[in-house]
Amino acid sequence: MAGxxxxxxxxxxxxxxxxxxxxxxxxACQGCAEVLAVRHVLKAIGPDMILxxxxxxxxxxxxxxxxxxxxxxxxxxxxxxxxxVASGVESGLKALRRKGRIPxxxxxxxxMGGDGGTTDIGFQALxxxxxxGQKVIYVCVDNEAYMNTGxxxxxxxxFGASTTTSPAGKVHPAGQMTWKKDMTAIAAAHGIPxxxxxxxxxxxxxIKKVQKAKEANGPAxxxxxxVCPTGWRxxxxxxxxxxxxxxxxxVFPLYEVENGxxxxxxxxxxxxxxxxxxxxxxxxxxxxEKLTAFIQEKVNERxxxxxxxxxxxxxxxDQA
Amino acid sequence: MGRxxxxxxxxxxxxxxxxxxVDVVAAYPITPQTHVVEHLxxxxxxxxxxxxxxxxxxxxxxxxxxxxxxxxxxxxxxxTAAQGLALMAEIVYIAGSMRLPLVMFLSNRALSGPLSIxxxxxxxxxxxxxxxxxxxxEDGQEVFDAIIHAFRVGEDPQVSLPVMVNxxxxxxxxxIEPIEYWTKEMVQKYLxxxxxxxxxxxxxxxxxxxxxMPEIYLEQKMAHNVALLNSRPIIEKGWTELAELxxxxxxAVETYKVDDAETIILxxxxxxxxxxxAVDKMRAEGKKVGLVKLRLWRPxxxxxxxxxxxxxxxxxxxxxxxxxxGGNAPVTSEIRAIMYTEPERPRIHCMIAGIGQRDxxxxxxxxxxxxxxxxxxxxxxxxxxxx
Ligand SMILES: Cc1ncc(C[n+]2csc(CCOP(=O)(O)OP(=O)(O)O)c2C)c(N)n1
Ligand code: SF4
Ligand SMILES: [Mg+2]
Numbered sequence: 001m002a003g004x005x006x007x008x009x010x011x012x013x014x015x016x017x018x019x020x021x022x023x024x025x026x027x028a029c030q031g032c033a034e035v036l037a038v039r040h041v042l043k044a045i046g047p048d049m050i051l052x053x054x055x056x057x058x059x060x061x062x063x064x065x066x067x068x069x070x071x072x073x074x075x076x077x078x079x080x081x082x083x084x085v086a087s088g089v090e091s092g093l094k095a096l097r098r099k100g101r102i103p104x105x106x107x108x109x110x111x112m113g114g115d116g117g118t119t120d121i122g123f124q125a126l127x128x129x130x131x132x133g134q135k136v137i138y139v140c141v142d143n144e145a146y147m148n149t150g151x152x153x154x155x156x157x158x159f160g161a162s163t164t165t166s167p168a169g170k171v172h173p174a175g176q177m178t179w180k181k182d183m184t185a186i187a188a189a190h191g192i193p194x195x196x197x198x199x200x201x202x203x204x205x206x207i208k209k210v211q212k213a214k215e216a217n218g219p220a221x222x223x224x225x226x227v228c229p230t231g232w233r234x235x236x237x238x239x240x241x242x243x244x245x246x247x248x249x250x251v252f253p254l255y256e257v258e259n260g261x262x263x264x265x266x267x268x269x270x271x272x273x274x275x276x277x278x279x280x281x282x283x284x285x286x287x288x289e290k291l292t293a294f295i296q297e298k299v300n301e302r303x304x305x306x307x308x309x310x311x312x313x314x315x316x317x318d319q320a
Numbered sequence: 321m322g323r324x325x326x327x328x329x330x331x332x333x334x335x336x337x338x339x340x341x342v343d344v345v346a347a348y349p350i351t352p353q354t355h356v357v358e359h360l361x362x363x364x365x366x367x368x369x370x371x372x373x374x375x376x377x378x379x380x381x382x383x384x385x386x387x388x389x390x391x392x393x394x395x396x397x398x399x400t401a402a403q404g405l406a407l408m409a410e411i412v413y414i415a416g417s418m419r420l421p422l423v424m425f426l427s428n429r430a431l432s433g434p435l436s437i438x439x440x441x442x443x444x445x446x447x448x449x450x451x452x453x454x455x456x457x458e459d460g461q462e463v464f465d466a467i468i469h470a471f472r473v474g475e476d477p478q479v480s481l482p483v484m485v486n487x488x489x490x491x492x493x494x495x496i497e498p499i500e501y502w503t504k505e506m507v508q509k510y511l512x513x514x515x516x517x518x519x520x521x522x523x524x525x526x527x528x529x530x531x532x533m534p535e536i537y538l539e540q541k542m543a544h545n546v547a548l549l550n551s552r553p554i555i556e557k558g559w560t561e562l563a564e565l566x567x568x569x570x571x572a573v574e575t576y577k578v579d580d581a582e583t584i585i586l587x588x589x590x591x592x593x594x595x596x597x598a599v600d601k602m603r604a605e606g607k608k609v610g611l612v613k614l615r616l617w618r619p620x621x622x623x624x625x626x627x628x629x630x631x632x633x634x635x636x637x638x639x640x641x642x643x644x645x646g647g648n649a650p651v652t653s654e655i656r657a658i659m660y661t662e663p664e665r666p667r668i669h670c671m672i673a674g675i676g677q678r679d680x681x682x683x684x685x686x687x688x689x690x691x692x693x694x695x696x697x698x699x700x701x702x703x704x705x706x707x
Contacts, residue, residue: 048522052388065530065540073520075391076529077414081384084376088346088388088396089520091372095343095394099370101513102393107522125384128377 016207017043019071026069027061031236033243034058034141034226037200038112041139041224042072044210045108050093052086054113054122055079057148057228058141080121083129086111086136108137108214115142115156119183130190130219137213137220140183143228151231155181158251160295161283163231168286175286179298187221188257194220196256196265201227201243205254205265212258225252233282245277250303255310262309269315274299322501322566329460329492330355332499333399333425333485336467338369339507343394343514346374346385350404351437352489353427357399379404383411390420391528393519395471398422401489402429402443409447415482416451417544418529419517421474422482423467424452428589428640429489430676438677439489441588441640444617445650451544453483453551454618456588460497462615463487465562465570468502472511473558479551480517486617488590490677506565548619555616572616573624577603581610583689584629584666586655587638588614591674591685595638598685609689614651622658629659632666636692638685639672639700648700670700678704 021042028035038058042049050073053059059076062069077085090109096102111129113122118140129136145163146152153166153176162168162175188195194216198206206224213220225246227239234242246252249272254265274296278284287295307314325332334356337345345364347357363369372389376382382398389396400408405426415422430436431443444454453474457463463485470483487493502510518526532540555572563569576596578584585595592613602609612628612635614621629635639649648656652670659665669692674680680703688703 050392050520050522060531063527063530064533065536068527068530070527071525073522073525074527075388075520076527076531077384077387077418078410081381081411084381084384085388085391087374087376087381088344088385088390089392090388091344091346091374091385092389092392092394092396095370095372095389096392099343102521124377125381128381131377132375 017046019043019047021047021071022062023069023071028057029230029236031229031239033200033239034143034228035061037141037206037224037226040200040203040206041110041210044207045110045214047072048106049108049110050089051075052082052089052109052111054082054117055148056114056117057143058112058114060148079117081125082111082113082117083122083126083136083138086138087129087132087134090134090136109135110137110139112139112141114147115140115144116146116154119156119181120154127190130187130192130221133218135218137210137222139222139224141224141226143226143231145231147228147231156183159298160287160291162286163283173286173288174291175283184221184223187223191260192219192221193217193259194256197223197225197252197254199225199243199247199252199254201240202247202254209256212256231283234280238280242277242281245272248272249274249277250299251277253303253306255306262311264307264310264312267315268307268312271299271303322503322506324498324500326496326498328355328494328496329463329487330494331359332460332464333467333487334359334363335501336464337397337423338363339502339504340395340468340471340511342369342371342397344372344374344385344389344396345398346376346382346389346396347398347400348376348379348382348404350379350401352429352493353399353401353404353425355493356425356427360397379408380411383408383415386422387411387415387418387420390422390516391520393514393516395475395514396422397425399425399427401427402431405443405447406431412447412452413450414529417540419480419544419547420482421480421516423470423474424482424484425467426484426486427489427493428486436676437489439491440675440677441486442642444484444486445641448618448650451481451548452618453481453548453555454486455483455615456486456617457492458590458592458613460492460495460499461568462570463492464499464501465566465568468507468511469558469562473551473555475514476554477515477517479547479554481548481551486589491590500566502566510561510565552619552621570615572621573628574613574615575628576611576613578610578612578628580608581632582608583634583636583693584610584612584632585636585638585685585689586612586614586651588617588651589640591638591640591680594680594682595685597682598689601682602686602689620654620658625655625658626662629655629666630662630664634669634693635666636669636671636689638688639670640674642672642675642702652700669697671703672700673703675702
């Protein structure tokens with residue numbers, strides 16, 4: 001199976017845009033798949049966009065005054081308000097277009113935040129933006145912790161991951177003791193036209209989803225698992241592989257919710273064991289068999305629930 | 321000439337913003353600001369104002385929406401008070417440093433806690449150093465004119481700064497006053513279309529809100545400070561041209577009977593109306609008392625203040641915010657600071673009054689002046705505290 005997906009990824013993508021909207025020379029760590037996610041999202045949208053970005057790794061690596069990595073109009077105001085700033089951009093453009101003060105041309109408004117900036121401190125602003133129905137694509141680049149400030153836990157940090165504020169210890173052997181907040185489902189519950197999960201390890205899927213989000217008639221939410229070698233304590237060259245494993249083990253399934261209809265993005269094949277994914281990640285090094293079994297059980301349970309929501313049945317190996 | 325109407329000041333303020341043809345209004349309700357945004361929502365809903373009304377889920381988002389809309393070149397207005405300002409304070413500072421010229425109506429209200437919906441200046445003082453142009457109004461006409469003036473000055477490419485129009489909650493926001501409305505033609509003549517210095521557009525991508533490393537942060541702060549200081553002539557020009565259109569001449573520092581005054585009362589906002597009555601009363605008793613109304617709080621008109629105050633023997637500052645644990649109160653501390661270097665300087669007395677809308681009458685002002693002159697109050701006095 002891994003072989004199959006690898007082959008797919010190596011296949012050159014037709015019409016893959018050559019333009020770069022975030023320049024190289026930024027300060028991201030080696031192997032950072034968060035900046036890769038950003039790069040692909042921007043390519044999928046094209047030049048006619050305005051990007052509002054939250055404070056976090058992606059902002060810090062790209063914009064030490066007077067330098068900038070951005071080839072698209074870009075604004076950063078604060079940590080928790082990318083969705084609100086984007087709302088302002090969208091409303092402003094709408095009024096100016098209607099009044100004939102700017103060209104009557106579609107401009108995609110994109111907001112971006114990390115998992116902290118989205119699922120914690122920016123949760124309210126995001127909910128407001130979605131509830132108001134503002135035509136903004138909100139992208140959460142989820143590296144599963146506050147990386148910019150030194151790997152502190154967020155509500156998107158998975159159960160069992162050790163971070164600097166959820167360290168594994170005698171009292172809390174698991175590290176993070178809470179289950180990852182299901183932000184995608186929460187976004188979908190707002191009744192917005194398009195919600196999806198994605199991962200740059202599956203970049204054709206990611207690009208397709210961004211383009212769907214762009215066409216959506218209202219707010220769209222994309223939750224992108226963004227492997228962070230620094231925070232996950234893995235070798236930089238393994239980032240893409242760990243993204244694949246997260247998906248193949250069902251830890252981070254790829255799916256979309258289009259106008260209320262749930263759809264699995266890949267064939268529902270048997271999952272790889274979560275241990276395949278945990279192996280080699282420093283943040284999971286402390287997990288014992290019992291904790292791993294607990295996580296496996298929960299992953300299975302959630303996977304089955306997702307399949308049900310998507311109305312699909314598990315395919316056996318030979319069916320696939 | 322515009323027509324004169326008897327109208328609630330909040331409604332007039334909203335009408336003034338509408339006359340400026342704002343493109344985006346983003347606000348969250350809080351007493352005593354509500355009438356302003358309700359009226360704007362109504363104007364948008366009824367088609368009288370072609371704008372986007374963004375009913376945000378918090379003041380933090382209100383200010384954030386404003387940042388986004390100004391950044392694309394949309395004329396933007398918001399309003400808030402006390403707790404709302406506290407919640408958006410983080411972004412208020414950033415809007416200043418990003419030089420985003422929005423206009424905010426601040427209906428001055430006491431900060432919690434304890435919770436109070438009533439008027440004082442503690443909210444405005446909390447964001448004193450946000451780097452916005454900040455004016456205080458005394459009556460409804462001033463509020464109306466100040467909003468149009470605010471757009472004109474803030475959006476001027478040489479200024480490009482947000483402007484805060486301070487309006488005393490309830491005592492001014494909720495009163496009905498005769499206000500001369502501007503005609504559409506007057507506003508069009510006075511206020512050019514908003515042409516931002518730079519805007520977010522795919523045609524010419526710019527990056528806004530880059531962060532400041534230690535080797536550049538100071539220069540960024542300095543540039544902002546210089547921009548604020550340099551806004552002064554543009555503010556004056558805006559007032560001069562406003563006078564040509566309306567016959568009403570405003571200035572940064574306004575005086576009443578100060579020419580031969582030995583004692584000068586200094587205040588901001590509606591307490592100045594009360595104080596002018598107190599001046600008349602004391603004058604009738606043969607006391608040489610005058611009044612200075614400080615309209616422009618930021619940038620502080622230090623030279624004008626020095627010129628006016630230097631001649632007096634005593635200055636009684638009526639401060640409308642408490643500075644717990646501090647040496648005096650916000651306005652007094654500025655006045656003491658700018659007068660300190662003068663070779664001849666008056667004694668400067670700090671009277672804190674009207675906190676949480678504790679009533680201040682002309683008699684109270686007279687009493688405060690008497691106290692200041694007759695008792696040796698060193699740092700400050702909080703007037704009217706019981707028990
Ligand atoms: C109001 C506020 N609180 C805290 C911070 C400090 N801070 C900046 S970025 C950040 C974490 C960002 O985490 P996340 O959103 O997950 O993005 P990442 O850096 O992981 O990409 C924190 C806590 C801040 N800038 N503003
Ligand atoms: S800490 Fe992680 S997310 Fe941040 S730049 Fe480095 S690799 Fe990327
Ligand atoms: Mg993160």
